[in-house]
Amino acid sequence: MQLIIFDFDGTLVDSRALILECHRTVFTEFGLPVPAAQDSLALIGRSLELVLAELARPDAPVIAMVSAYARVLPQLRADPSFAETPFDGIGELLFGLSRRRDTQLGIATGHTSKAVVPALETLGWRDWFSTIQAADMAPSKPHPAMLLQALVATGVAADDAVFIGDTSFDMVMAKAAGVTGIGVTWGYHTAEQLTEAGADRVVETVNELRHHLATAP
Template sequence: MKLVVFDFDGTLVDSRKLIVESNRIVFGEFGLSLPAQEDSFALVGLSLESVLARLAGPDAPIERMVAAYRRVMPQLRADRAFAEVPFDGAGELLRELFEHKGVRLGIATSHVSHTLAPALRQYGWHDYFCTVQTADNALSKPHPGMLLKALGEANVEAADAVMVGDTTFDIEMACAAGIRGIAVSWGYHRPDRLHTAGAIRVVDDMDELRDYLLASLQPAAS
């Protein structure tokens, strides 16, 4: 294995409070009924436009709502009460993989570039990734475009890469790109759904993920 591509929300960071509060603000701003939390969480991983089309309906002012989210999200991220929180061990795992000479790291997320970059800088993760794929430069998951671009930028074959994610959209994207999909059970979709989507393994904690990935790496160059 030469490339590990991570999802962001639900895999590396817990974004539940941010999602709930941003929905409350934006749906209220447009006078729309607030969607149930479980409905919102079930769609994490899709592009914001796709999520809103399902939650608010196709007749909702989707473009204006997207603009509202783009305005609201940085404000909420600046508030510790609502900002994403890295899952325990996520930073340590990324640092250990980054320091291993035999592997490169990537991200594939439904965030757009200008919202993801500040978060990566905040956590000190910005330099870890050789390829970062976001919803503004590739088609939305589960289309394989993000992963195909990541493979090209990292100069790695699909057989030598894995995708780590928490939703069926991540795993379906991996399968469509010919990449092995590793799922985590602490995110937004249940393990049974992840297995059905094609995950070759579902891990239950960051230590298990670390052990699996490290065991799959080619030896570091001396």
Template sequence: MKLVLFDVDGTLVDSQNIIVAAQRMAFAACGLEPPSRERSLSIVGLSLAEAFTVLAGPKGPIAGLVEAYKDSFHSLRQDPANAEPLFPGVERCLEWLHGREDAMLGIATGKSRRGVAHLLERHGWHDVFSVIQTADDAPSKPHPGMILQAMREMGAQPQDTVMVGDSSFDMGMARAAGVLPVGVSWGFQPVAALAEAGAGPIVHSYAELEAVLTEFLNEPSKISV
């Protein structure tokens, strides 16, 4: 059995608009100038405290920003206009992987466990992922804690584990854990950032990802970490 871990924001879900909007509301609530859209998206993947420390500086009102962001995100999510669509091919890929006898699926995300619970409920994914690691469970990416805990829970070895993500934080976390880092180009960070962070294969569609995962699941030794 091989373990395939997915990031959420920027990998499975196109949540950029609601993330940027919630950040702007949080900064406004704290009387601060909001960051640019590019800068807002550059920290997606980090846990909230670490993300706002980057955006506002270590002397900024981090706790206030975190709480204002949570409140804003929750409020925005009530409006159907702020729905977070899945990227093309996600449902097909997850269904294919879930149907394989040699694959276990997991999530490793900077989202809170409450945020992941909402995602699972919305898409009916309660039985799809065997292990879920969130910002509530481990140190922020790129610390390898999420992956190490996921492997421990599932009895997986590093050579039998792959991390799929769209950020340099995902790639750094995977490298630190000794697992295969697969980057996706449709997320919130440029491909160059993924390559610089040590991504192995970088794919440009879920069809390409399925091809990479097929090779990994069948003969993982052919893809070097």
């Protein structure tokens, strides 16, 4: 594989606590009922505006809520109780892949670039990625635009790329872009959901993912 693209939340990092606290803070600020955790987590991967519109009541000021979310996210992220935590073995996996001369790495996330780039910098991962595609640069997942843009940015053909994610939105996006989709089960959607969404392969551990990427043509 010449290009390996990763989703961020639920694939590289556990952001459950941060996302739920952001939702709680924003919905409370606007006097709206706080969504159930399972409802919030089920929508991770889509763009924030779509997520908030689905979780809030029809007359909710979604645009203002998006702005509030952008304000509270860095504040909460600075609190160790809520900061994203890499899944075990992910940092080592990314470092190893970044050393491969024939492979480029990418990100395709439902975050905005203003949200994901600082997170990558804090984790010390930013320089490992040749392309970062975010929600403010393309339509929301499962639209394939982010992956198609990553292919153009890196000059890699779809047949030589793979997208790794933890949600059905990720797998539908990969299929639509003509990219191999690998689903991981340590995130927010189940193996069954990933398979039904068209995953070409589903892995249950980081070690299994590492082995597959090491042996894939």
